[in-house]
Amino acid sequence: MILESALLQVTQGNTDAFEKDFAIASRIIASMPGYISHELHHCLEESTNYLLLVQWETLADHTDEFRKSAGYEDWKKLLHHYYNPFPEVRHFTRII
Secondary structure (H helix, E strand, O other): EEEEEEEEEEEEEOOOHHHHHHHHHHHHOOOOOEEEEEEEEEEOOOOOOEEEHHHHHHHHHHHHOOOOHHHHHHHHHHHHEOOOOOOOOEEEEEOO
């Protein structure tokens, strides 16, 4: 299992619209091969920050399958215009 993490910095005044569109985008990612689960967390200290955690079966399920899919194009159209700066995505594997 691979854990993807991304700190999402949403532009000021757009958090409500982002959360609404993220709910739609959640259905896209959940339909992808290799997808296990995801969580979106809202930051308490910075009201425009969110933490996205996605569990994938393999790294390739995210980097090759999802990012090269038509679903990812829809995901980008729904969400990418909200971010400033664009998030850095990292992948982790559990050791304990």
